[in-house]
Amino acid sequence: MEFPRNEDSMDLQQSVFRSPQGSSANPTGEIDATHHETALESRGVHLYYGETQALKGIDLAMPERQITALIGPSGCGKSTYLRCFNRMNDMIEGVRVEGQVIVEGLDVHRPDVDLERLRKRVGMVFQKSNPFPMSIHENVSFGPRMTGVRGRGRLDELVERSLRQADLWEEVRERLDDSALDLSGGQQQRLCIARALANEPAILLLDEPASALDPISTAKIEETLLQLKESYTIIIVTHNLQQAARIADRTAFFMLGELVEYNDTTTMFTNPGHAITEEYITGRFG
Amino acid sequence: MPGSETTHSEFVGAKGALPSGLPGIWITALATLAVLLMLGALLWIVAVNAFGWFWPARISEIVLDDGTVRVGEIVAREPIPAAGKEVTITVYRVKLKTGNRELTRSDFMWIDEAAIAANSQPEDLVRVVRSEYGDAFGRIVAAYRDDGAQVDIDSPRALEGFLETGEEWRRANRRLEKERDQLRRPLTRLEERLDSLERSARAGTPEGAQEIATLEDTVAVEAKRLGPRLDALLDNHEGNAQRLLQSRIVLVAGADRIDVPLANVIEVVWSNRLGFLSRVAHAIREGVLFLFTEPREANTEGGIFPALFGTVLLVLLMSVAVVPLGVVTAVYMTEYARPGLALRLANQAVNNLAGVPSIVFGMFGLAFFVYQVGGAVDRAFFADKLPTPTFGTGGMLWASLTLALLTVPVVVVATREGLLAVPQSWRDGSLALGSTKWQTLRQIILPAAMPGILTGLILAVSRAAGEVAPLMLTGAVKMAPSLPVDGTVPFLHLQRKFMHLGFHIYDVSMQSPNVEAAKPMAFATTLVLLLLVILLNLTAIVVRRRLRRAYQGQVV
Numbered sequence: 001m002e003f004p005r006n007e008d009s010m011d012l013q014q015s016v017f018r019s020p021q022g023s024s025a026n027p028t029g030e031i032d033a034t035h036h037e038t039a040l041e042s043r044g045v046h047l048y049y050g051e052t053q054a055l056k057g058i059d060l061a062m063p064e065r066q067i068t069a070l071i072g073p074s075g076c077g078k079s080t081y082l083r084c085f086n087r088m089n090d091m092i093e094g095v096r097v098e099g100q101v102i103v104e105g106l107d108v109h110r111p112d113v114d115l116e117r118l119r120k121r122v123g124m125v126f127q128k129s130n131p132f133p134m135s136i137h138e139n140v141s142f143g144p145r146m147t148g149v150r151g152r153g154r155l156d157e158l159v160e161r162s163l164r165q166a167d168l169w170e171e172v173r174e175r176l177d178d179s180a181l182d183l184s185g186g187q188q189q190r191l192c193i194a195r196a197l198a199n200e201p202a203i204l205l206l207d208e209p210a211s212a213l214d215p216i217s218t219a220k221i222e223e224t225l226l227q228l229k230e231s232y233t234i235i236i237v238t239h240n241l242q243q244a245a246r247i248a249d250r251t252a253f254f255m256l257g258e259l260v261e262y263n264d265t266t267t268m269f270t271n272p273g274h275a276i277t278e279e280y281i282t283g284r285f286g
Numbered sequence: 287m288p289g290s291e292t293t294h295s296e297f298v299g300a301k302g303a304l305p306s307g308l309p310g311i312w313i314t315a316l317a318t319l320a321v322l323l324m325l326g327a328l329l330w331i332v333a334v335n336a337f338g339w340f341w342p343a344r345i346s347e348i349v350l351d352d353g354t355v356r357v358g359e360i361v362a363r364e365p366i367p368a369a370g371k372e373v374t375i376t377v378y379r380v381k382l383k384t385g386n387r388e389l390t391r392s393d394f395m396w397i398d399e400a401a402i403a404a405n406s407q408p409e410d411l412v413r414v415v416r417s418e419y420g421d422a423f424g425r426i427v428a429a430y431r432d433d434g435a436q437v438d439i440d441s442p443r444a445l446e447g448f449l450e451t452g453e454e455w456r457r458a459n460r461r462l463e464k465e466r467d468q469l470r471r472p473l474t475r476l477e478e479r480l481d482s483l484e485r486s487a488r489a490g491t492p493e494g495a496q497e498i499a500t501l502e503d504t505v506a507v508e509a510k511r512l513g514p515r516l517d518a519l520l521d522n523h524e525g526n527a528q529r530l531l532q533s534r535i536v537l538v539a540g541a542d543r544i545d546v547p548l549a550n551v552i553e554v555v556w557s558n559r560l561g562f563l564s565r566v567a568h569a570i571r572e573g574v575l576f577l578f579t580e581p582r583e584a585n586t587e588g589g590i591f592p593a594l595f596g597t598v599l600l601v602l603l604m605s606v607a608v609v610p611l612g613v614v615t616a617v618y619m620t621e622y623a624r625p626g627l628a629l630r631l632a633n634q635a636v637n638n639l640a641g642v643p644s645i646v647f648g649m650f651g652l653a654f655f656v657y658q659v660g661g662a663v664d665r666a667f668f669a670d671k672l673p674t675p676t677f678g679t680g681g682m683l684w685a686s687l688t689l690a691l692l693t694v695p696v697v698v699v700a701t702r703e704g705l706l707a708v709p710q711s712w713r714d715g716s717l718a719l720g721s722t723k724w725q726t727l728r729q730i731i732l733p734a735a736m737p738g739i740l741t742g743l744i745l746a747v748s749r750a751a752g753e754v755a756p757l758m759l760t761g762a763v764k765m766a767p768s769l770p771v772d773g774t775v776p777f778l779h780l781q782r783k784f785m786h787l788g789f790h791i792y793d794v795s796m797q798s799p800n801v802e803a804a805k806p807m808a809f810a811t812t813l814v815l816l817l818l819v820i821l822l823n824l825t826a827i828v829v830r831r832r833l834r835r836a837y838q839g840q841v842v
Contacts, residue, residue, distance in 0.1 A: 088718060093625075120720035130711035132730055146721035146729070192715070199720060 036063035039233040045099035056257045064233045069248035076254040086122040123196030127208040129188035131180035139180045143199040166194035167224045186217025206236040335809035340569040342557045345411040349404040355540030358384035385421035393803045415553040424537035432532040452548030455526040462523045482670040586804040596784035603686035612697025620705040640695035648756030651688030680761030682770045683780035693746035704738015744826040751819045754788035762789040787815040
């Protein structure tokens with residue numbers, strides 16, 4: 001813990017969320033149950049929108065080359081938390097972050113952090129697909145082009161590899177120069193994944209990537225993510241509990257800006273440690 | 287149910303004579319119709335009046351009761367204002383354009399229809415477009431070559447050949463003038479250098495005097511070298527001019543007899559011989575000449591090319607200045623400035639600037655650009671020419687900058703709207719891919735805001751093209767000696783004064799020595815200005831539509 005906690009709020013948190021067993025009191029300690037190293041970590045992260053506190057002391061460590069799902073009711077702070085790792089919250093007026101946000105062992109708030117390089121390392125896919133008004137090729141090669149990758153051959157190679165990884169290559173190989181806006185919703189979202197992959201990141205943050213898609217497109221995205229897990233650390237915010245159960249290795253349950261429970265997905269869904277987690281995953285609220 | 291009927295009667299049943307909203311709808315529809323009608327009338331009046339300038343009217347020969355003969359084009363007909371109130375038969379009079387100004391001192395005369403004994407339109411009547419005294423009307427009764435020999439005027443071919451020879455001489459002389467200027471250019475430059483040296487402070491020093499002496503020698507040598515060739519050119523020119531003055535045609539209109547030297551003949555039109563198609567062809571040719579030739583006779587005759595050129599160049603320069611200024615301002619205000627009191631004040635200032643009367647901008651341009659900036663430029667770079675100002679007087683540059691300032695609020699407002707319409711998701715997407723704020727602006731935001739920027743430019747151009755008041759203070763003139771663009775280095779002469787369509791319209795219709803004769807020309811110029819603005823707008827709209835198509839499909 002880097003800075004002293006407010007004892008009152010700590011008490012409150014414990015009074016609300018402490019499990020009878022007290023199993024999640026120190027979630028960071030539990031993570032090394034698997035052989036995976038920690039890729040992302042947060043220590044005592046508090047986040048404020050002006051006067052409003054959105055995150056209340058989140059301690060969490062997420063393993064590399066695994067899919068971690070962040071679940072919880074609307075407004076619980078899971079998207080805000082996700083955006084801490086590539087510092088997308090910087091752009092919002094009046095946001096203040098306390099605590100440590102650690103990516104691959106380094107605090108992202110260190111003054112010598114190169115924001116552009118951090119964001120290349122930590123790719124992001126948004127809830128609403130946001131292809132740029134350019135061709136498919138230009139969309140996928142956008143990140144590399146902005147960081148100075150030149151040469152049609154090199155870019156073509158990157159575009160093809162990224163589109164293959166995102167499972168879109170076969171569908172668009174004949175029309176790379178067409179506008180990306182002509183693609184279907186599911187294709188657009190996979191294009192956004194390919195666009196993030198073209199930066200050759202290590203970590204992929206996905207903010208409800210399938211919430212606006214039909215079930216078939218959703219299945220396709222999930223399939224893609226399971227393949228990508230081999231080489232990328234994936235953090236996915238989702239409203240869809242079945243989705244978390246299907247693809248995530250580990251799941252974290254957020255509520256009212258606090259981390260309630262973090263565990264193996266299977267354990268979480270079969271034997272939740274908190275009564276409130278159980279209520280949420282069985283659909284009694286949320 | 288007993289209660290059901292009373293319940294229904296509250297909203298079903300007889301209404302007043304009119305549905306409640308109907309009178310309102312009628313009034314709004316009528317207002318719209320009135321506006322449309324007025325727009326149509328505006329276009330119609332301008333077009334019809336302008337048309338008269340190009341369309342070759344028939345030439346009438348009118349014999350009055352007393353035997354006098356008048357020749358000219360009937361341009362108007364109106365009832366004579368009656369003195370007594372009991373008159374039931376309206377008496378008309380016609381307005382005849384008789385031309386021949388050097389004899390009649392007026393181009394027009396009114397003739398009572400009651401006094402007309404005969405009115406015919408013989409085929410041999412001509413209109414002679416002249417470079418002096420306006421049009422002449424009459425019948426060609428004789429033509430003389432430069433050696434005094436008569437031309438056989440009964441043979442159309444001989445007469446046309448004769449007129450064509452005159453045209454050739456004039457073309458030859460224009461060529462010779464150009465050639466002479468070109469030949470003399472090195473000498474002119476030397477003389478200019480000598481001139482500025484003599485007026486500079488160094489002229490007093492011994493080295494300066496030495497330099498002047500050397501330069502004078504060079505000038506003398508150069509003049510001697512070019513002398514014979516220049517003289518030869520001058521001789522040729524002189525010869526042609528003499529021949530043009532000595533060859534002449536003689537016109538008779540009624541009792542009037544006019545000698546027109548070929549030097550003054552621009553065109554001879556047998557208006558009454560023209561069929562419909564040749565009339566159309568003639569009108570088109572007149573229109574083209576109108577657009578691409580210089581004005582004559584204090585702007586009351588000839589074309590409007592310098593004014594058209596000046597207007598287009600002015601608008602182009604204004605666009606070049608206003609777009610970067612407006613876009614950069616809008617980008618700062620939208621993308622970088624922190625929201626707060628300062629930004630709100632800046633916004634209000636920009637909006638209010640759009641409502642400032644244009645003459646105020648003219649005064650500002652005169653005080654700041656012309657006197658302050660122009661004066662400073664003159665002192666710094668053109669000190670040798672002072673006290674004659676170079677940039678310290680109204681000119682193309684200052685006028686276009688003044689217009690740019692006048693129109694910058696429109697561009698700022700439209701660009702801001704364009705920028706604000708760019709979806710946040712594109713900005714987020716770009717930044718999340720590791721691009722910098724500047725790259726996001728350049729690659730994503732500005733291209734997407736392009737339709738907005740172009741909308742601003744369209745509005746700016748529309749406003750600038752028609753603006754006259756500020757130009758009168760900053761450089762528009764009745765008659766500019768030369769275009770702001772020509773063949774001498776540096777080709778674009780932004781310090782020069784220029785002509786402008788809007789100012790030209792005012793000048794021709796209010797300030798010309800012959801307002802009545804120039805009226806159709808004022809309308810023709812108005813039509814050109816109108817078409818120019820429409821053309822500029824259409825171009826920008828087409829470009830904008832193309833850009834917008836690129837963004838279709840994105841739900842913004």
